Amino acid sequence: MIAQAEFSQESLTNYHRAVQKELQFINWSKPQIGWVKLNVDGASSNSIGQAGAGGLIRDEGAYWMNGFGVSLGTTTNKENWQEMSSNIRTGQMSDWITDPNCKRAVSLILSKQMPDLADSIDLVCQEKSWEGIIKKIWPRTKYVMAIITGSMAQYIPALEVYTGGLPVVSPVYGSSEAVFGINMKPLCRPYDVSYTFIPNMAYYEFLPIDNHQDPNCTIRKDAHLKDHIVDLANVKIGQHYELLVTTRVLSGLYRYRMGDILLVTGFHNITPQFKFVQRRNVVLSIDIDKTTEQDLQNAVTIAMHILEPLGFFLLDYSSYADTSSIPGHYVLFWELQLRSNDDFPVLDQVNMEKCCSLVEQSLDQKYKLLRNQSISTIGPLEIRVVKQGTFNVLMDFYVSQGTSLNQYKTPKNIKSEKAIGILDSRVVGKFYSREVPNQDS
Template sequence: MLPTFDPRDTEAGSRILEDITSNAGHIQEQVLEEILTKNASTDYLKSFLNGHSDKGLFKNKVPVVDYEDIKIYIDRIALDGEPSRILTNESITELMISSGTSGGKQKWIPKTAEEGEPGPSFFVSLLLFELRCLHGLNDGKALFFVLINPDIHTPGGLVLRTTTASEIKNRKDRYPEVILCEDTNQSLYSQLLCGLVQRDAIVSIGTFFASGLQRIIKFFEEHWQEMSSNIRTGQMSDWITDPKCKRTVSLILSKQMPDLADSIDLVCQEKSWEGIIKKIWPRTKYVQAIITGSMAQYIPALEFYTGRLPVVSPAYVSSEACFGVNFKPLCNPYDVSYTFIPNMAYYEFIPIGNHQDPNCTNSKDAHLKDHIVDLANVKIGQHYELLVTTCTGLYRYRMGDILLVTGFHNITPQFKFVQRRNVVLSIDTDKTTEQDLQNAVTIAMHILEPLGFFLLDYSSYADTSSIPGHYVLFWELQLRSNNDIPELDQVKMEKCCSLVEQSLDQKYKLLRNQSISTIGPLEIRVVKQGTFNVLMDFYVSRGTSLNQYKTPKNIKSEKAIEILDSRVVGKFYSREVPNQDS
């Protein structure tokens, strides 16, 4: 049974954290035993365990699987209306829909009524306890932006929702009405307007992903004058018609506030928006957003817009499960690690060698199970791919996340998120991972940073329409000094292309250096400002949640490539063949 505690009770929170992190191995064995006891008779597990719930048999017989391996079972429940006991003896009530932007495809993850409590609530309590440890946050309000999409129903009668929408819609009484608005533009406008009216009470700003916070800033840039007018007159804009938004805002925007409007105008009319968050909400102590993995690219932009406020990346969560909490919320954003909470799910780990391509670890490998280790036996400095087993029908499921063990809290490991598996660029036998690409782009940007540029966003694809094929990177650049369209220096941009290539691995450089090269010069296409907002709108129109959206670093959709190409303002190619000796 999971413990319960009031997150405002610091002594209780500390005791529970010390207890669960000091008994990780024992707790994990209890979790696995509970899962097997409940679900050994399901169609899926029975085919491997013959109805037994033995943990050793589970580790020996149950295979490691990808989503495609279990999709057939989920489809039988979601599309054909077959009973939940195919996968779990708990009743599946909803399907959590993943973003589909980091791994390429949306996934439907089962959720049961029993899972709703107490697991996630316990995890949230831990998270709130950690955030309350930040100095000064009890003296004001948090402005946390949440956007939800309308429900979708499967032919089998189940609801498709994001994890966020599920939490909010199942506990409506805990959230302000404006968050329940399913028109994202009206909801975001109203949330921002409420935050502006209460600007002197706000002590923290947040959203789920760093990319989302950047989107919110751009939305504010487009609408601040209208919001200021609303505050000046005490009247909402006519296009805000959603009753939930109107009711919420009317409670806050109840009178004319010309002085407040003047102060907002004074800040927003400045030529540069550097530090805009701190200027608009001067009492803000920190910004909350996930900044690990591919989100790390947004750290320079957040530092620019927030005035270098601390950025807190509080937790490691997914549609599949809650995993870890950041016990050092004010650490350097590049050093964030998450302490796994051992009673949320059963975790296993596939070791990834220092020079081993994580994409080569095939789930069909008969020897794969021989190398798997449990949570208590991971080693500092080692990379692993995460497997998860849950009560909701996931068994030895490959998350596709590559993690690095950075330390321990008591005996519980702490992990840094490194990258997603299978997100690569490839023309020939080269394989460039998401982390490889991000590191190379970061190095190349050193050429432009002294000129006042930072990178708002980027993506890429392998262009095989010509011979030889080549890597194409789309960059959206921003000037620190103002919001004007930046002028691009041909020589320096070509140097950026060469630096990206020089920073990639030896296999890539070998294929570029061959007498008959199989990879052509790398290309950077600079796009208009606002382009990646348009790209996000495209993915959202296809069902991705704004809360979960992550810019895909390897574009697969031809339509998405067309959107980016239609907004290109400059094309640049590497003029140098990368040196193989470095």
Template sequence: MKFIKYFSLMKLSTKNRKKNTFIHLFLAPTMLLKCDPTDTEAGIRLLEDLTTNANQVQQQVLKEILIQNANTEYLNTFLDGHASEKLFKKNVPVVNYEDIVTYIERIANGDRSDIISAQPIIELITSSGTSGGQPKMMPSTAQELDRKSFFYNILVPVMNTYVEGLDQGKAMFLLFIKPEINTPAGLVARPVLTSYHKSSHFRDRPFNKFNVYTSPDETILCSDSRQSMYCQLLCGLVQRSEVLRVGAIFASAFLRAIKFLEDHWRQLCLNIRTGQLTDWITDPSCKNAVSLILSKPMPDLADLIERECIGISWEGIIRKLWPRTKYVEVIVTGSMAQYISTLEFYSGGLPLVSTMYASSECYFGINLKPLCKPCDVSYTLLPNMAYFEFITVIEDHDEKMQEKVHCNGKSEQKNGINEEEWIKSKIVDLVNVKVGHYYELVVTTYTGLYRYRVGDILMVTGFHNNAPQFRFVQRRNVVLSIDTDKTSEEDLLKAVTEAKLIIESLGLLLTEYTSYADTTSIPGHYVLFWELKKRENTEQLPELDLIVMEQCCYRVEESLDSVYRRCRRKDKSIGPLEIRVVKHGTFDALMDFCLSQGSSVNQYKTPRCISSQEAARVLDSRVVARFFSKKVPSWEPFRIEANKLMSDMHRAV
């Protein structure tokens, strides 16, 4: 069957366009759609087609995956060579990484047979390794880069719909790579963003008005993250008058860049004043690329930047240094939400835009309302990217949600059936999810993952046409636990956010935090590591009032769920919560440690719970003050039981 490119639809008459677009979607093998980012109208039309026909597109995606891969070793075990959706849903198990790691290891070690994919595996994509332990390796094919290119291109029409004039300037996006490693068989293993940025799809992209960056490719592709950061910031400052948008992939990476700027702005100003790059930038490609931008002394620009940076406070520094900026593009959902207040402080009220939802396994969906408030961000899953299924999760953060969300992948009994059968009974397709319900995401990809549990818990917030929209809630395997309590990442974020209100009223900022369950004492207790700073531009540790910090400890505990509060008050199986304040730069040191263990600078997210003893020692060695909760949180069993009764009644109705 001949492949029909999407842009051929531009030639269709308006009268027949919708009908023919629909036909096109199902004529194109492998669903490799094309999107011209310069044609906003066509891009939005394609999104409308995909979301309107979400169910049909999903059926086509699964059909193509099964036809292509039914005879692979893995699928043949369950399908006996039949590309049957019915057999797929009946026989193919829902799996965790531990269930398929032996297949991945065979590929890494050189087995070239069709183990999980009929298409050649050209590389292995490594996960960040900060949420659940060591980095995982995900298979990838050449066609997957085409899907990623489509994904990035389709974001442009959406932004152009909401923000005018983005073609009149440049983007200061701080992008980084991590040096790849080679498996025993010679396959490259690297993070997903490194894969894309080092591919021809990125290097040979057409330099049109929508992808002009202040950072030369050579600075992005520099393997030394410190030199890369310095050069990208320098280029962004020199071209400040042309910058219309700034950002990075994650909020944490962008704030790390702001901290880097705080530490190096004097040296950057000296480079701009003299027109000479600093001596410690030794990467030849970086030096040559930056020299074309830093082509002459610019003392007036250096004076301007110096006046802004030398001020008492860096509040609104992004607007001051890049005055034409329309928004900050960073992911601020999930664990990144705790950075919102700090980003707002530095950005001076600029919109914080989370454009996409993606992972090492697959690219999932986009935000169709990019200028919404961070708390309102929902992602519309694009039905052509993979086949999506969802494990229903009961909405009850006291005990039942944790009861239903399994993190260890082991079989256990559920009313007489094992976990696998129970999970299959709870699975629904993309278009059959319900608004307000919680689900765990399961994907089947073109690259060899089948009914794979990504580990993300999502809540359905609505629909765009027939495609559901999801709010990211949490990772299912990130929890604190001492006794019967199970505190999720989302619960911890909410509690810390409540406690932050106390210190923010005193002019302090919580710039980073993490936690761990300290079981060395009896009873064990929760420990939070906090890095604080004054709102003024200073690295001096603020003076901390004992009573205020004890109130913060208590506010965290009071904001945690009923199980935790019961264990603290009634069972006395959990001790008082502790906050350990660490000195400035501690979380940079934690990141450096994680990077040394194999994490990627692009994908790194500060872990909200740590289990590594080495990581704990990095933090403990920098503790300057410790505070404990002096009050026991409240617990009202009657209120809890009443809420449970109302919840049960609601579900029964």
């Protein structure tokens, strides 16, 4: 079905072997010339002892490679670049790097004093703005490779600030079980990425999701799934599906319900192409409202149009449904960043309240109905702005609870009371919607 595709299975397999080999350099060997590795192992973490040998490695003929868009470690590098520069200048690593593997990896990189390199880093990092900093430090960088689909799309504005117009390439779609698809147009806009499925990498099945139905609906019991499932050859353009995958392992065949909601966008020859939409079971709800991950992402993106002309971009966000008071309401945690290196200003209350109102106005009709003054079973939406670095602290918490550092993605709907407490402890401003959303728009 994909005989005319530009990428063969063999070349894709060799590619992934090469990537896996490079990703292991922290524990085993110095990276090959021409590679730059940024935080694939969680190097932006503030916790001592976690992936201390990651961060920035400089080679002008390189490209940047990320695990997820969220892995871009610029926040920590903004806070710690002086320490990094000092290490490079003196050829000595920081005292807090104590793990033997990390010390060995850093010693391979810091094998001598490099004052000229440190001077060039200082010159760039001391500039008023960090816009395009990747191209300034690595002038021959060709592109950034990262996962920027689904909830990762929120990091595209941050990537655009720091990459200075470099292409952001999302080459493959897959999971721990298998690689499912490849991006046949790697230089397309990040928001337009679709993946062409590779038929012989796994056996794919698709559970249709009605376009007007809540994708988190569990009406279809597992015993009756077979009555609705279609195979790869029978999916339809414009239809949403939940992906099911059967893979072969040493002990037999395993069938997985992946929990990914996909949209069929077209075909490459006769092979279907899919856009990743969202994860299943990610939802905010107070009453009978159901706000999905995609709904929330779209609303937040629209609301940020208020702040972007003022020099802000949204570094990360999360949310939860606060039912501790009556009526309950949506709470969004925003970590904002300035495009320049100026001190963070006091946020304008009027603009932030407009953001709250615009988020509400961008949600669905059911939410707006329940926010109506005559019903009012949902209270005004609240945005809590948190200190810079807060979502790194949140990541540290989840990793300490057993989440894989390489697989971590910021949860968009937080259930953990401890996690909510961490975010609340770092709030610097609270703002509420002052307007009831218009049900006619």
